[in-house]
Amino acid sequence: MKNFFKRWLTNPTPVAPEQSDAPPATGNGQPVLSIPATRAKREEIVRFIINGLKPYIDEKGHTIAGLRLYVVCNNKELEETLQVALCSDVPGMFQKEHLERKLVNNFIQLAGDWFFEHHLVKDKLPDYCISHGTMGLEVIRRGQDFVQQxxxxxxxxxxxxxxxxxxxxxxxxxxxxxxxxxxxxxxxxxxxxxxxxxxxxxxxxxxxxxxxxxxxxxxxxxxxxxxxxxxxxxxxxxxxxxxxxxxxxxxxxxxxxxxxxxxxxxxxxxxxxxxxxxxxxxxxxxxxxxx
Structure with a gap:
């Protein structure tokens, strides 16, 4: 009996480690962080639009009447991500809450009634677009000659x-x-x-x-x-x-x-x-x- 208690005291039952809800750590001890897919796609779209409008930065003589975004999309998962990222169920939300302020902050002149549209295309972008990768941007400028045509x-x-x-x-x-x-x-x-x-x-x-x-x-x-x-x-x-x-x-x-x-x-x-x-x-x- 003495030998039994001696073995029990020197070899106690192992305790299971506590479960943690924290994300797994990287090699340097920092947790892995990732941006949600929808938010990342929205930020990618905004960056593309701003880069496409660089020629219009601080150009007060060139007011933008509207923008049309075209994105090549050929699978359902990407379509869902794009529709949510562009706030398709709430007309005007992407334009007003996610895009307009950033364009103004980049000194891009917008008409008071400027519009934004997006179109998902299956095969290729229209030839008349400013394009990069799978995204294309059509810029509609305001001007008397332009309206007359x-x-x-x-x-x-x-x-x-x-x-x-x-x-x-x-x-x-x-x-x-x-x-x-x-x-x-x-x-x-x-x-x-x-x-x-x-x-x-x-x-x-x-x-x-x-x-x-x-x-x-x-x-x-x-x-x-x-x-x-x-x-x-x-x-x-x-x-x-x-x-x-x-x-x-x-x-x-x-x-x-x-x-x-x-x-x-x-x-x-x-x-x-x-x-x-x-x-x-x-x-x-x-x-x-x-x-």
Whole structure:
């Protein structure tokens, strides 16, 4: 018995080490720190924009009217990171809270009503961009000569029932025109979406079952037309609701008798006078250049 107690006292039961919530230490004893992916991507985007605008630093004679960011994105994880980094669910938040102050601090002159847009593209950046890697920046400057070259276009309804029989696309009033069903539909994300070219929905008081049957095939956020001031051209893009992956389609019957489908986010069609835009295989608009 004495020998047993002697062995117990000299060889006590080992105690398990305490668990710690602290991050693992590096070789020099410092914890490993990492910036969250979304924040890192947002900072990368802001740095790219500021670097792209270096020619405009402290140039009071060159006021920026707007910026368009293009990012090549071909996987879902990157798309999610970019959408969160750019605050896509809160329009204007990235522009006002993450970008504007830093541009002003770098003495970049901004118009009072300057705008910021972002576009995710699948294949390549537009040729007219300031580019670096997978990011491209289009700078729209304010100036009298620049504004004078704006072209005005019209959309006429050939099939379907819309809020107006014809719509004017005037870039001096706005550069982007959303096309969809109902004026302010709520999307599946919960976000309220605003359409400029409005096809009446079944619940709208102005809906007519006979003249508006084609409307039922139009998504709430089906497509949009974007004006490019540098090229003086209008481009049609599919919106999320107008893509095959969401059970819908957007098609163009061109003025030279060709058929083109828009199946990829960010891939556009340059609109020509006489092009017909088919939404959901039923509703049809015709694009006309000039007044």
């Amino acid at each position: 704006y072209s005005v276009a019209r959309l006429q309804v050939l099939k379907g029932k819309t809020e107006l029989p014809e719509y004017e696309l005037n870039p001096q009033q706005q550069l982007k025109f959303n096309i969809g069903r109902t004026k302010n539909p709520q999307l599946t994300t919960g976000k309220i979406h605003t359409n400029d070219i409005v096809f009446w929905g079944q619940d709208d008081p102005a809906f007519d079952a006979q003249t508006g049957a084609a409307n039922l095939h139009v998504s709430r956020n089906h497509a949009y037309i974007q004006y490019n001031p540098q090229l003086d051209k209008f481009f049609l893009f599919p919106d999320k609701g107008g893509l095959p992956e969401n059970g819908n389609k957007t098609r163009i019957y061109t003025a030279d008798d060709k058929v083109k489908s828009l199946n990829v986010p960010g891939v556009s069609h340059e609109l020509q006078d006489g092009d017909q835009i088919e939404l959901g295989g039923s509703a049809i608009l015709v694009f006309m250049k000039g007044k």
